[in-house]
Amino acid sequence: MLVDKSDRILTDSRTPKYMQVVNLILDDIDSGKLKIGDRIPSINETSFDFLLSRDTVEKAYNELRDRGIITSVRGKGFYVSSTNMTNKMKVLLIFNKLSSYKKIIYYSIVETLGDQATVDLQIHHYNKKVFESIMDQHLGDYNYYVLAPHFFDENNHPETCYELIKQIPKDKLLILDRAVKDHENEFPGVYQDFxxxxxxxxxxxxxxxxxxxxxxxxxxxxxxxxxxxxxxxxxxxxxxxxxxxxxxxxxxxxxxxxxxxxxxxxxxxxxxxxxxxxxxxxxxxxxxxxxxxxxxxxxxxxxxxxxxxxDFIHMGQSIANQILGEEDRIPLKNPFKMIIRKSL
The missing domain is CATH 3.40.50.2300 (Response regulator)
Structure with missing residues (x-):
């Protein structure tokens, strides 16, 4: 069972507290302290033991449940359902197009995530209806959705698709490459300020x-x-x-x-x-x-x-680190610079 010492949660760590709870439970499974069928403390018990908010613990348990590590039994609590530590997070990348630059971002994300996640790719081609179809097919199937929200209407005017985007749970959504106009601080991720x-x-x-x-x-x-x-x-x-x-x-x-x-x-x-x-x-x-x-x-x-x-490589690395909980999940502006060469 989890040790009820609040000092196991590091308040000055860059890893979000809910991910620290996830990692503590995974560590207990890996060491054999928790086995298949074992009950883990309730959300309220873990909240009390670690001096964390109930929302933080619930977010951690949802993460473990999405990975297939734990299951909930109505009226009884949460139980370990798998000790297979190879269970990976599932990540869906939804890009506007597949260009040479998007390929750099893609490979940077995949390399940084390593063997901790499986990554799938969909292209919405700037089209709201295509994005809506992707969501109809895949919403609820992934732990994380990484979206490049470049959208244009039939007259080639930019549009935000905010009503569609907000259907993705906020704790599962990361914005890539550009912020959602008028909602720049609402969604975590990595963006350019063009x-x-x-x-x-x-x-x-x-x-x-x-x-x-x-x-x-x-x-x-x-x-x-x-x-x-x-x-x-x-x-x-x-x-x-x-x-x-x-x-x-x-x-x-x-x-x-x-x-x-x-x-x-x-x-x-x-x-x-x-x-x-x-x-x-x-x-x-x-x-x-x-x-x-x-x-x-x-x-x-x-x-x-x-x-x-x-910096496309940095963009991919930062997105992956937010997924892994190694960077704060907040909106981050990506570095942008000029490289002076002979043509200027």
């Missing part, structure tokens, strides 16, 4: 940007990029008095000396590099390029492309 990120990161590189006469954001319409990027770009240009322009793409028009481009799509990046060579314009001198999202290729392309990017 407007603030581009504003502050361009400010960090302002000494490099000042040598250019105009900043051009190449923001493809219809590709469902976060519109907050436009807001942050406009604010930066306004606050720092930069002549600026927003384009839908790089067309057949020539490049002009003194322009510096911020590009989101890889095709636009390739077109600018190609045009600069055709027009004998030197990158980092005659024109500048900043590409959104870091990849290994950009480090070597055209002797180095400057990037502004979130």
């Amino acid at each position: 407007s603030r990120d581009i504003l502050e990161t361009l400010e960090s590189g302002i000494s490099h940007l000042r040598k250019y006469s105009r900043l051009i954001l190449v923001f493809p319409k219809g590709d469902m990029y976060p519109v907050e990027i436009i807001d942050g770009f406009k604010r930066f240009c306004f606050f720092h008095n930069f002549n600026n322009l927003i384009l839908d793409g790089i067309d057949d028009e020539p490049l002009y000396e003194g322009d510096s481009f911020i590009v989101l799509a890889e095709t636009d990046l390739a077109n600018i590099v190609k045009k600069s060579r055709e027009q004998s314009l030197q990158l980092g001198k005659d024109i500048g390029i900043i590409s959104y999202n870091e990849t290994p290729l950009k480090e070597i392309l055209a002797e180095g492309i400057t990037t502004i990017s979130t």
Whole structure:
């Protein structure tokens, strides 16, 4: 049985208290103190023994029950139903798309979780109805749901899907990549603040940007990029008095000396590099390029492309650590930085 000493719960630990209760029971099972069929203390008893709130203990017991470790018998209490310590948490990742960047996040989550969880993947393709179908099929089947809430309506306008999202129990939901608009502090997880990120990161590189006469954001319409990027770009240009322009793409028009481009799509990046060579314009001198999202290729392309990017590996690790209870389950802004290379 559990030892009724409150000092087994560490108040200054980064591991949430309910996960400490989970781990204590798992330790007692692993050591043989608890066996199949043994009754464990009631929620009220454990709450009293460890000086914890009833909600905290109930959350721990629900976690163990979801893993198949304990079962409840009405009117009698909770009993150990399995001593199979290989019982794993089940995690469902619900991404908006499967891009090279999402793959980095996926593998980072899987690697950090290791053998403590099984991970499944679903793609909602920015579509509310697809997300609703995924929820109809899988709600209640997983211990944790990790959602990238990038949604657009039929007119390509952003939407939150808040009413659908809140159907997932809060203690099982983690938000990935972006916060739910107007509910930024409601759901734990790891997010980018697209407007603030581009504003502050361009400010960090302002000494490099000042040598250019105009900043051009190449923001493809219809590709469902976060519109907050436009807001942050406009604010930066306004606050720092930069002549600026927003384009839908790089067309057949020539490049002009003194322009510096911020590009989101890889095709636009390739077109600018190609045009600069055709027009004998030197990158980092005659024109500048900043590409959104870091990849290994950009480090070597055209002797180095400057990037502004979130840390996708860190994002995946942080989500996994919140699942494992090794980080507080709160909304966390992911690191974002500029990597200066020859193109600027």
